Amino acid sequence: MDRLVWWLLSLVTLYDFIPGLISRVFGFRVFRRGRAEREIAITFDDGPNPLYTPQLLDLLKKHDAKATFFVVGAKAEKHPDIIKRMYDEGHSLGIHNYVHRSNWIMSPRTVKRQVQRTSDAIFAITGRRPIYYRPPWGILNLFDFSLLRHYQIVLWSGMFGDWKVKPGAETLYRKMRKQLAPGEVFVLHDCGTTFGADEEAPAHMLLALERILQDGDRMGLRYVGIGELMEITETMKADEKERKTQGGQAAAARRKTGPGKRLVVAVWMLWEKLFHVLFRLKPIDNGQFMHYRIIRYSGPELAMDGGVRLKRGDRLLEMHFDNGKMYEIGMNAKSSVHVAIRVIREVQHALPSLAKEIRRIDKEGRIKGLYGVSTINRGAEGLGFETFALPKGIFSFLTQRYLKLLMSIIHPEGGGRVRKHSDTIEPRCIVMSRERALAWESGEKPAEISEAYRAKRPNL
Structure with a gap:
């Protein structure tokens, strides 16, 4: 007993x-x-x-x-x-x-x-x-x-x-x-x-x-909601971890910015200004971080969440990060993860303004959504974007070379880091449907975006 x-x-x-x-x-x-x-x-x-x-x-x-x-x-x-x-x-x-x-x-x-x-x-x-x-x-x-x-x-x-x-x-x-x-x-x-x-x-x-x-x-x-608090917690923990573990590496990299790189950066900034003029980019939020232009989509058809299909010829608001601001972020960041976090935060800050701009310039509803190409795309889903691989071809090849060169300039650890991880630095299309973009107009992250993002990552 x-x-x-x-x-x-x-x-x-x-x-x-x-x-x-x-x-x-x-x-x-x-x-x-x-x-x-x-x-x-x-x-x-x-x-x-x-x-x-x-x-x-x-x-x-x-x-x-x-x-x-x-x-x-x-x-x-x-x-x-x-x-x-x-x-x-x-x-x-x-x-x-x-x-x-x-x-x-x-x-x-x-x-x-x-x-x-x-x-x-x-x-x-x-x-x-x-x-x-x-x-x-x-x-x-x-x-x-x-x-x-x-x-x-x-x-x-x-x-x-x-x-x-x-x-x-x-x-x-x-x-x-x-x-x-x-x-x-x-x-x-x-x-x-x-x-x-x-x-x-x-x-x-x-x-x-x-x-x-x-x-x-x-x-x-x-x-x-609990999902948003968890996302913020994860971001802050990652930020702190990177500060502790890689702060010294980033500081050393910044100290190594010699005259050669400064010359490259100066030339790059001149090209940045010329690029804005040639392609008639318009500023968002007084041009602090993002510019845009309206384009016609020319890639393969993309199936997005909610049944939205992006087809050749559809109008899109193409986003362009300000490379001067990107360089500033890179030189003050502690690591590549820190760069990504800062960029995501800047994009989140710009999204309400992008939504209002779409509403202002496109009352007929012809703009299908937001579009961009970037190597810094990790975490974009958490803002409501969807990411797609670039179709193979000359555009993909040139874009990859161009963005890797850009990353070697703005990266806190320089080109060595980029060369070391060149096979994992992949430029991708980031796309957000018009409906999802306009949901940002209030300035707060739409709850359905947080939930959709978490639904794709159930084991957090």
Whole structure:
């Protein structure tokens, strides 16, 4: 009997407690807290609720705040209109099992079935499958890591007991206010019908949340979906890593900029000015980083997301980076990754202006989208671009030689780095459809772009 008890305790420890410990304490395979300068993620569990969730969506819309909803599949099926509203208003959707039942008391097969059924319910309503998962009560079992490997498991950095009435709105507000800072992941509850919760509790949560949103607005915080916070976190980590590991190499490379290279750069900048005149490039944002011209597409037909097809003769807004600005970025960057990050950030900053320019110059809707060719294309998908290999031919050959020469000039480690990795430096077409480009007009990254990008990278 004692041996049987020992074996049962060992099994429970292995199946339940150890996975919970390593995920919640050590953060194994889960996302709990981000790193950001302004962004914070507020997440909601257990809904949707027909009374409180619409009030919550009204409140979020009032403050232009985006959130992440981990929904219960059975409730999603009962209230598809609320799920559709969440999706249409740019919020992120995640899975919270089909019924609110702990993974500790379910077999691995049952957990997988619960998750799949909820995914099917959300897909039927929105046309897109969720990629985020939060187990009820944040409890994982041993097999969740492998069976749910295609989902990003999300926990939290702040929990405030808002599922009970007892704390009240004032206490909830004070608890949240203490932890209100960039990078935090709050978990709140928009439904009080779950076992152990109080049905009226979300009313107190909404009162406290309204004050938190007001405070965040005054502090300059941005309330974003969990996917955007994860992207920002990844970028900041990569940036820091590159600063630590390759800062010395870049500094040495900058010190080696001799008179020969300075002459090449001077000639290059003269050619840059001539190029702008010959091809009649027009500036975006006063020409700080990007210029453009309208062209006719002359390549092979391209099939893009959303059923858009780019055909020969279609009008495009062709983007051109300012090489003077690129040189400045390269000379002040710590590494090639740092160059790419800076360029992506500059492009993101320019996209709202590009959208407004398309709207201004093309009221008839003849411009099919944005187009460019660049060797710095890694990460472009995260902004809504699609990348395509250049078709083989003389244009591809000359473009590759030209862009490698450009990279050897602007690269922080010089031409040696480019020669060493010449086989991996591949110029590619970067294309964005008109509809996706115009979605940037508000100045904020469209939520569907972040979700689409993550859907292609499910194992982050």
